[in-house]
Amino acid sequence: MANNIPHTIDELRNKLREYEYHYHVLDNPLVPDAEYDRLMNELKKIEAENPALITVDSPTQRVGAKPLDGFSQVKHKVPMLSLDNAFSDEELEAFLRRITDRATVNIANLEFCCEPKLDGLAVSILYENGVLTQAATRGDGATGEDITANIRTIRNIPLKLNMANPPASLEVRGEVFMPQRGFEQLNEKALAKGEKTFANPRNAAAGSLRQLDPKITSQRPLVLNAYGVGVYESEQPLPDTHFARLQWLKSIGIPVNNEIILAKGMKGLLEFYHSIAQKRDSLGYDIDGTVLKINDIQLQEQLGFISKAPRWAIAYKFPAQEEMTVLNDVEFQVGRTGAITPVAKLEPVFVAGVTVSNATLHNGDEIARLGVCIHDTVIIRRAGDVIPQIVGVVLEKRPEFAKSIQFPTACPVCNSSVIRIEGEAVARCTGGLFCNAQRKEILKHFVSRKAMDIDGVGVKLIEQLMEKELLHTPADLFKLEKETLARLERMGEKSATKALLSIEKSKATTLSRFLFALGIREVGEATALNLANHFGTLDAIRQANVEQLKEVQDVGEVVANHIYRFWLEPHNIEVVEELISLGVHWDDVVQQEIKDNPLKDKNVVLTGSLSQLTRDQAKALLQSFGCKVSGSVSKKTDFLIAGEKAGSKLTKAQELGITVLSEQDLIDLTVE
Numbered sequence: 269m270a271n272n273i274p275h276t277i278d279e280l281r282n283k284l285r286e287y288e289y290h291y292h293v294l295d296n297p298l299v300p301d302a303e304y305d306r307l308m309n310e311l312k313k314i315e316a317e318n319p320a321l322i323t324v325d326s327p328t329q330r331v332g333a334k335p336l337d338g339f340s341q342v343k344h345k346v347p348m349l350s351l352d353n354a355f356s357d358e359e360l361e362a363f364l365r366r367i368t369d370r371a372t373v374n375i376a377n378l379e380f381c382c383e384p385k386l387d388g389l390a391v392s393i394l395y396e397n398g399v400l401t402q403a404a405t406r407g408d409g410a411t412g413e414d415i416t417a418n419i420r421t422i423r424n425i426p427l428k429l430n431m432a433n434p435p436a437s438l439e440v441r442g443e444v445f446m447p448q449r450g451f452e453q454l455n456e457k458a459l460a461k462g463e464k465t466f467a468n469p470r471n472a473a474a475g476s477l478r479q480l481d482p483k484i485t486s487q488r489p490l491v492l493n494a495y496g497v498g499v500y501e502s503e504q505p506l507p508d509t510h511f512a513r514l515q516w517l518k519s520i521g522i523p524v525n526n527e528i529i530l531a532k533g534m535k536g537l538l539e540f541y542h543s544i545a546q547k548r549d550s551l552g553y554d555i556d557g558t559v560l561k562i563n564d565i566q567l568q569e570q571l572g573f574i575s576k577a578p579r580w581a582i583a584y585k586f587p588a589q590e591e592m593t594v595l596n597d598v599e600f601q602v603g604r605t606g607a608i609t610p611v612a613k614l615e616p617v618f619v620a621g622v623t624v625s626n627a628t629l630h631n632g633d634e635i636a637r638l639g640v641c642i643h644d645t646v647i648i649r650r651a652g653d654v655i656p657q658i659v660g661v662v663l664e665k666r667p668e669f670a671k672s673i674q675f676p677t678a679c680p681v682c683n684s685s686v687i688r689i690e691g692e693a694v695a696r697c698t699g700g701l702f703c704n705a706q707r708k709e710i711l712k713h714f715v716s717r718k719a720m721d722i723d724g725v726g727v728k729l730i731e732q733l734m735e736k737e738l739l740h741t742p743a744d745l746f747k748l749e750k751e752t753l754a755r756l757e758r759m760g761e762k763s764a765t766k767a768l769l770s771i772e773k774s775k776a777t778t779l780s781r782f783l784f785a786l787g788i789r790e791v792g793e794a795t796a797l798n799l800a801n802h803f804g805t806l807d808a809i810r811q812a813n814v815e816q817l818k819e820v821q822d823v824g825e826v827v828a829n830h831i832y833r834f835w836l837e838p839h840n841i842e843v844v845e846e847l848i849s850l851g852v853h854w855d856d857v858v859q860q861e862i863k864d865n866p867l868k869d870k871n872v873v874l875t876g877s878l879s880q881l882t883r884d885q886a887k888a889l890l891q892s893f894g895c896k897v898s899g900s901v902s903k904k905t906d907f908l909i910a911g912e913k914a915g916s917k918l919t920k921a922q923e924l925g926i927t928v929l930s931e932q933d934l935i936d937l938t939v940e
C-alpha cells in the first residue's frame with residue numbers, strides 16, 4: 269500500500285494540473301469545481317500524512333497557472349495569493365484556532381471584515397500619479413498577463429482617481445465579474461448566432477477579460493469590485509484597518525461591494541455567512557461564499573502567509589452549485605401545448621442542498637449544442653430557484669457504450685407525428701385533437717365562449733369526465749348521455765340537462781368558430797375568420813397548400829405551416845369528421861362578389877418597405893380588389909409592387925419583364 273502513495277500522488281497532481289490549465293488558462297473547465305476541490309483535498313490529506321512527499325511544484329503550494337502566451341507578462345511586485353478554504357463550521361473554527369495559536373487575541377472580540385466571495389477573476393490595477401497605467405491578471409501569483417487595454421473598457425473602472433494629491437503608485441486589487449443578467453443576454457446572443465455559450469458567469473467573465481482584442485471585451489458586461497490594496501507609494505499613510513481602506517478606495521472613485529460589513533467572533537462570522545447565503549439569489553451576480561479577513565492591518569502583518577494564502581483570511585464557501593453525475597436516460601415529455609421536452613434522468617446527486625435526479629434538456633438544439641450522450645458524465649448546475657440544468661459534459665469520462673440521444677419522430681403519448689417547424693426550437697406533437705397530453709387544454713379551449721361556446725361544460729366537469737375516461741377528444745362531448753352526467757359528483761339532473769342543452773345548441777356554429785375551436789397553433793379568432801372568409805369551406809382549407817394558405821391576410825410562413833401540418837395528421841381528421849357526423853354544422857361562407865377592376869384575379873407580389881401602408885394593410889387592400897398576393901416572383905406574376913430598398917425580387921421581376929408599380933401607383937389604382 270505504502271508503495272502506492274507516490275504513484276497516486278503523481279496521478280493526482282497531474283490530474284489537478286490538467287484541470288487548472290483548462291480552468292485558469294483556457295477558461296473552459298473540464299470538471300465542476302466540486303470535483304477539483306475533492307481531488308485537491310485528497311492531495312492535501314496525503315501530503316499532511318506524508319510531509320516528506322511535498323514538493324515545491326505541488327498544486328497545493330502554487331496559485332493559479334502560468335500566463336497565456338499571447339499577452340505580455342507583468343511581474344507582480346507584491347505576490348497575488350489565493351485564499352484558504354473552509355467548507356464547514358468546524359473548518360472555520362479551525363481557522364480561528366490557528367490564529368490564537370500565533371497571536372494573543374480574544375476571538376470573541378476580534379474584528380473581521382466580512383465580504384462576499386465574488387465569482388470572477390482577480391485583477392491588479394495600477395494607478396501612477398492618479399492615472400491608470402497598467403492592469404494584470406493574477407496568473408500564477410508571481411506573473412500575470414498584461415490586460416491594460418481590456419481593463420480600460422470596463423465602465424465602472426475610473427481611468428483617473430478622484431482625488432487632489434494622488435499617490436505616486438496605488439495598486440488596486442479586486443474581482444472582475446459578469447452580472448447574471450448580462451451573462452444571460454450574452455448567451456442568448458451567442459445562441460442566436462449559433463456560437464458557443466459559456467457554462468457560467470465566471471467562465472464568461474474570464475473569457476471576456478482575457479481577450480487579445482479589447483473591442484470584444486468592451487462589448488461584454490463586466491464589473492469590478494475592489495477588495496484590497498497591493499503596492500502603495502505615497503507620503504500619506506493608508507488607513508490602519510482593512511475596512512477603512514476599502515472606504516477610502518470608494519471615496520477616490522474605486523467601486524467596492526456594498527454587502528461588506530464588520531463582525532466579531534465566530535458568532536458574528538456565522539451571522540454574516542447565513543445572511544449573505546439568504547441574499548445569494550437576489551444579488552444579481554454570482555458569489556460562491558464569503559471572505560472573512562482580520563480587520564486590523566498590524567495583526568494581519570504579524571500573522572503573515574503560508575505557502576499560497578494569507579493566515580489572516582479565509583474563504584468560507586457555500587455548498588457547490590455545480591456537481592457531476594451520470595446521465596442514465598432521456599425521457600420525452602409532452603406538454604399541454606404538444607411541445608416535446610427532453611428530460612434528463614440522472615443518477616441522483618446532491619447539488620446546492622438538494623438531491624437532483626431530473627434536469628431539463630430544453631430541446632433538440634440544446635442536446636446538439638451540449639453534444640451529450642446517454643451514459644455521459646454531465647455537469648449539473650442548480651442556481652437559486654432555477655430548475656437544475658445540464659451545463660456541460662465531462663468528455664474524459666465518456667464510456668465506450670455511450671449512445672447518442674434520438675429525438676422521437678412520433679409522440680410518446682399518442683403516436684401522432686412530431687414536427688419541428690423551421691426557425692422554431694421546439695418540436696411538437698401534431699395530434700392536437702387526439703393527444704392525451706394535450707386534451708385538457710384542447711377541451712377547455714374547445715368549449716370556451718369564442719370557440720364552440722358550450723357554457724354548461726366548465727373546467728371542473730371536463731376534469732371529472734377525463735378522470736372517468738369518458739372524455740378523450742372533443743367529439744366525445746357530443747356522445748355524452750344524461751344518466752352518465754347526472755351520476756357525476758356535484759352534477760345532478762338539473763346541471764346535466766343544462767350541459768346537454770348547451771352541447772346541443774353549440775352544434776349550429778360558424779366555420780370560423782369551428783376553425784378557432786380546433787386549437788390549431790397560432791390560429792386565433794381573427795386568423796380563423798380570415799381563413800373562413802378567404803376559402804369559404806372547410807374542404808377548401810383542408811386542401812390548401814402552404815403557398816395558398818399564405819395568401820390569407822395575417823397568415824405567414826409559420827402559421828401556414830401549422831395549419832397545413834394539422835391536416836396532415838390523420839388523427840385530427842378522424843376527430844373533425846366525427847364531430848361533423850355527430851351533427852356539428854355551419855353554413856359555408858358566401859364569398860363576396862368582387863366588381864370588375866384592373867386588379868381583379870391578378871397575381872401580385874409585394875416587396876421592399878412601404879411608407880404609407882403596412883404590409884398587412886397593402887395585402888388586405890389588394891385582396892379586397894380580388895388580387896392573389898403571393899410571396900415570390902414567377903412567370904405567373906402580373907405586378908410587382910416595389911417599396912423602398914427593394915432587392916432581389918425587383919431584379920427578378922425586371923428580368924422577367926413584369927410590370928413594376930410603386931406604392932403610390934397602387935394607392936392611385938385603388939382610389940379610382
Ligand SMILES: NC(=O)c1ccc[n+]([C@@H]2O[C@H](COP(=O)([O-])OP(=O)(O)OC[C@H]3O[C@@H](n4cnc5c(N)ncnc54)[C@H](O)[C@@H]3O)[C@@H](O)[C@H]2O)c1
Pocket residue numbers: 287288291292297298299300301302304305331332349350351353383384385386387388389390391406442443495559583
Ligand atoms: N473546475 C476546475 O477544473 C478548477 C480548476 C482549478 C481551480 N478551480 C476552482 O478555482 C478555485 C481555486 O482558485 P483560487 O486559487 O483562485 O482560489 P479561490 O478562488 O478559492 O480564492 C481566491 C480568489 O478569490 C477571489 N475573491 C473573490 N472575492 C474576494 C474578496 N472579497 N476578497 C479577496 N478575494 C476574493 C479572488 O479572485 C482570489 O484570487 C476553487 O474554487 C476551485 O474549485 C476549479
Ligand SMILES: [Zn+2]
Pocket residue numbers: 602679680681682683684697698699703704705
Ligand atoms: Zn401526442
